[in-house]
Amino acid sequence: MSELPQDHINNVTDVPKHMLVFVISTTNRLRYIMEELFKRMLGLDLEITNDKEAFMAYDGPKLNYSNRQFQDELFFYATPLLFERRIKPQKIKMGVFEEVPHFYISNNNSDIPFDLFAASFFLMSRYEEYFDKPKDLHQRFQAEESLAYQNDFLELPVVDLWVQQLKKVLLTYYPDLPIQKEPYAFIPTYDIDNAYAYRRKGLLRSIGGYINDLRHWNWDNIGLRTNVLLGREKDPYDTYEWLFSIQEYYRLRAIYFFLVGEYGSYDKNISIFDPTYQTLIQFIGDFCEVGIHPSYQSNESTQRLAREVGNLTNVIKKEVRKSRQHYLKLDVPTTYENLIELDIYQDFSMGYSSQVGFRAGTASSFYFYDLSLEVKTRLRIYPFTLMDVTLKNYLQLDIHQALDKSKTLIDTIKGVDGLFLTIFHNSSFCDREGWEGWKEMYEELVKYAVDWKEKS
Numbered sequence: 001m002s003e004l005p006q007d008h009i010n011n012v013t014d015v016p017k018h019m020l021v022f023v024i025s026t027t028n029r030l031r032y033i034m035e036e037l038f039k040r041m042l043g044l045d046l047e048i049t050n051d052k053e054a055f056m057a058y059d060g061p062k063l064n065y066s067n068r069q070f071q072d073e074l075f076f077y078a079t080p081l082l083f084e085r086r087i088k089p090q091k092i093k094m095g096v097f098e099e100v101p102h103f104y105i106s107n108n109n110s111d112i113p114f115d116l117f118a119a120s121f122f123l124m125s126r127y128e129e130y131f132d133k134p135k136d137l138h139q140r141f142q143a144e145e146s147l148a149y150q151n152d153f154l155e156l157p158v159v160d161l162w163v164q165q166l167k168k169v170l171l172t173y174y175p176d177l178p179i180q181k182e183p184y185a186f187i188p189t190y191d192i193d194n195a196y197a198y199r200r201k202g203l204l205r206s207i208g209g210y211i212n213d214l215r216h217w218n219w220d221n222i223g224l225r226t227n228v229l230l231g232r233e234k235d236p237y238d239t240y241e242w243l244f245s246i247q248e249y250y251r252l253r254a255i256y257f258f259l260v261g262e263y264g265s266y267d268k269n270i271s272i273f274d275p276t277y278q279t280l281i282q283f284i285g286d287f288c289e290v291g292i293h294p295s296y297q298s299n300e301s302t303q304r305l306a307r308e309v310g311n312l313t314n315v316i317k318k319e320v321r322k323s324r325q326h327y328l329k330l331d332v333p334t335t336y337e338n339l340i341e342l343d344i345y346q347d348f349s350m351g352y353s354s355q356v357g358f359r360a361g362t363a364s365s366f367y368f369y370d371l372s373l374e375v376k377t378r379l380r381i382y383p384f385t386l387m388d389v390t391l392k393n394y395l396q397l398d399i400h401q402a403l404d405k406s407k408t409l410i411d412t413i414k415g416v417d418g419l420f421l422t423i424f425h426n427s428s429f430c431d432r433e434g435w436e437g438w439k440e441m442y443e444e445l446v447k448y449a450v451d452w453k454e455k456s
Contacts, residue, residue: 018045018060019045019060019062021062021065022063023049024083027084028374032367033082035376037166041163044178074170075109077106077109081115085374097165100158103119112169116163120362123158129141130372136354139331140327140353143352148361155358156358161416182364186420189348190254192257192426193269193425194268195280196238197430199235237426239427240284250446250447250450254288254289256284257323258290258293261295267295290312290322292324293325299335319343322346323339323347323348323349324349324423327353328351340379345379346380347382356409358383359383362383363413363418386409387424
């Protein structure tokens, strides 16, 4: 699809019957959100104009997005957010329309009683994360500080639901409008924070592990560690063969994110220069997509991040274009600006550690809008819905509760033809350390996500 026009339309009488949107003025914010909602989510061509006469003369589908209606045309009242050029605190008042929460309420003869373009922009740009709010231990924006969590709609992809409302209104005025929506999709992703529990850790780390096990009288660990190091048993984190069998059986296209940073307090993988680790990455890269899992330390150093991207590139022998932050250390917009600088074009970090749901209010991928620069970037964001650690450790759900929660979210996403993207770790399928039964839970989740009963 072509970019939105940079200039206003002077003569629209001879243009194809695309959607024409009238606005008082055109800004980067407005162009961005119109493109995301109309073009990417509804598959519609559109033009933007501030020529009232041309707008009124146009006999195709059109929308007046301004502060007053002209006659009886389709009209959405425009609040100020998309026409501003600075970041400032927003006065948010919540409402409900057709059982869906919303904000930026308008009662000015608008065909929809709220400014869905402004509300969508607020959530997708992560406007609220540009303000100084309390951070957690890892200096992350907290789910509990978000508008969505505080108003009980974090587990609803409200942007997608608003687009459904938009579609309904558009078809009421223009029944023949050629709306096209991408279908529901499931993308499983895996973070390889620790490729092996005991293998390839080196002499000092292995001795340290034995000492720690002895200190806690953990004889099972001592026995298993010894057997693994002697080659008598498989490393418990070596669950890759099982994951491949799941992918092949259910026809999944998975993405693996590898932590390749230097050893540190929160970065405990084996060295990227270890031949066994390189072989593992190369083997997985032959069958699946591979991305960088930037280390905890790299969030404070673009030089360190560049080294990690370079090292992974050297191992897989191709450019690294995908990323997900280790510990989900996402600092908007700095983290994204660093990725863009290194030609990372897809990021999968948009979500919370402590809660499931939709951090950006949507179950659809979208391009990142940098509010600090007021530009749409080339970085495409793929929001995830849930993570294994969130279900088990933060929400403290057992496997049955976790599966029920997952199925509810899947049903919600299927209802809007969205993207269901999950994060699991290779270590979560080891049937040890409290993860007993999660392998079986995960396969049930996969079956439900791909509607396996309908296909078999």
